[in-house]
Amino acid sequence: MKIAILNGNSNPENQKFDDYLDRLIKALESSHNTVAYFKLREMKIRPCRGCFSCWLKTPGQCIFKDDSRDICRDYINADFVLFASPIIVGFPSAILKHAMDRLIPLLLPYIELVDNKECHHMKRYDRGYPPIGLIIEEEGDTDSEDIEIVRDIFGRVALDLKSSCLFVKSTDISVEEVSDAINGI
Amino acid sequence: MQLTVFNGSPRGKKSNTAILLEHFLKGFMEIEGNSSEIVYIVENRDREKRAGIFRNAPHVILAFPLYVDCMPGIVKSFIESIKPLCGRQGNPSVGFIVQGGFPEAYHSRFVERYLRKFATRLNSPYAGCMIRGGFEGTPSMPRFMTRGIFSHIYELGKTYGKTGTFDDGLVARLANPEHLSVLRRAFFRFGLFLGLPHMYWDRQLKANNALKKRFDRPFA
Numbered sequence: 001m002k003i004a005i006l007n008g009n010s011n012p013e014n015q016k017f018d019d020y021l022d023r024l025i026k027a028l029e030s031s032h033n034t035v036a037y038f039k040l041r042e043m044k045i046r047p048c049r050g051c052f053s054c055w056l057k058t059p060g061q062c063i064f065k066d067d068s069r070d071i072c073r074d075y076i077n078a079d080f081v082l083f084a085s086p087i088i089v090g091f092p093s094a095i096l097k098h099a100m101d102r103l104i105p106l107l108l109p110y111i112e113l114v115d116n117k118e119c120h121h122m123k124r125y126d127r128g129y130p131p132i133g134l135i136i137e138e139e140g141d142t143d144s145e146d147i148e149i150v151r152d153i154f155g156r157v158a159l160d161l162k163s164s165c166l167f168v169k170s171t172d173i174s175v176e177e178v179s180d181a182i183n184g185i
Numbered sequence: 186m187q188l189t190v191f192n193g194s195p196r197g198k199k200s201n202t203a204i205l206l207e208h209f210l211k212g213f214m215e216i217e218g219n220s221s222e223i224v225y226i227v228e229n230r231d232r233e234k235r236a237g238i239f240r241n242a243p244h245v246i247l248a249f250p251l252y253v254d255c256m257p258g259i260v261k262s263f264i265e266s267i268k269p270l271c272g273r274q275g276n277p278s279v280g281f282i283v284q285g286g287f288p289e290a291y292h293s294r295f296v297e298r299y300l301r302k303f304a305t306r307l308n309s310p311y312a313g314c315m316i317r318g319g320f321e322g323t324p325s326m327p328r329f330m331t332r333g334i335f336s337h338i339y340e341l342g343k344t345y346g347k348t349g350t351f352d353d354g355l356v357a358r359l360a361n362p363e364h365l366s367v368l369r370r371a372f373f374r375f376g377l378f379l380g381l382p383h384m385y386w387d388r389q390l391k392a393n394n395a396l397k398k399r400f401d402r403p404f405a
Binding site: 047048049050051052055056057058059060061069072073076077088089090091093094095097098099100101103104106108109110111112113116117118119120124125127141145146149152153156157159160 | 194195196200227250252253254255256257258259261262264265268271287288289291292295296298299302303306364365370373374377382383386389390393395398399400401402403404405
């Protein structure tokens with residue numbers, strides 16, 4: 001299985017989080033997966049400026065020629081995408097959200113009614129879009145309501161990206177449990 | 186009332202959010218003694234400076250467009266810059282304005298829950314959250330179609346300028362439609378059949394000489 005992992009840990013001093021992902025990647029690779037790993041804080045990803053060039057001027061590609069193109073390429077060719085980030089003020093990091101905002105070139109500007117009910121953009125690529133998952137590291141005051149909010153928002157993100165969010169898991173659980181969940185997809 | 190508005194649109198001064206705020210602030214400034222300032226998050230990257238502005242303001246409104254079902258990355262970055270103020274006594278009251286491109290307000294309900302919790306984290310009095318869908322196209326619509334919406338936004342600004350909280354009735358009217366009615370869905374499907382919703386985009390693609398490339402799949 002091809003897996004893309006986006007590490008949104010913005011704090012280089014938080015080695016624990018990176019170590020967790022390193023161990024997870026090892027576990028996934030040892031069970032015959034290919035992992036494309038993106039350590040976002042070391043990459044050049046400009047925030048989306050909402051210009052719609054990726055829909056209307058250079059369809060399918062952002063006008064900014066930065067590292068986000070590699071993410072788009074691996075995202076759309078993956079069988080599963082794992083977002084990962086410590087929770088900061090109740091939500092994953094800004095650098096993860098920057099990377100997520102830059103995924104809209106994967107969609108068309110055109111709008112359709114999903115489930116004959118709700119407006120969403122149409123997909124650009126024919127292939128099935130990869131299901132997603134989220135790994136979080138809780139902060140001091142994270143409670144079950146926060147996790148529910150994050151889970152619901154990522155469910156909506158997945159809906160935008162023509163897929164579903166299979167899990168939101170905290171780094172409190174073992175790496176093996178997460179890799180088993182991914183291998184079970 | 187002294188109000189500081191943070192405009193979180195990545196398009197800054199040339200944004201739909203700015204147009205929405207113009208109407209809101211026009212109403213707000215009708216009340217004698219009120220004053221307001223606007224801070225554009227996209228132009229103001231200094232974390233400490235914007236935390237300072239937030240800290241010293243008695244009333245704050247954070248306004249932004251919905252990006253991938255949530256706040257844009259730059260707004261999350263702004264929220265992170267005021268993290269040190271969470272739980273502090275005497276934080277400003279906070280209100281939120283979220284506008285989305287899709288017609289249904291429902292898309293913004295999820296981030297609304299986040300924002301309410303964020304206000305609790307700040308220990309800030311919560312002024313409310315205004316949600317408006319279908320705003321991407323609104324400013325380019327003929328005036329007779331937008332007069333009603335803009336006058337509701339103006340009224341919301343005015344009542345907020347008096348009371349410091351968002352009027353529930355106006356908030357509910359602005360959030361209409363929450364979902365598409367069966368009738369609107371049927372209209373939309375019929376429009377799709379005729380290709381009408383696509384024309385909005387195709388016109389712009391054509392102007393950019395990119396119509397032929399519209400279905401490009403550079404990463405296939």
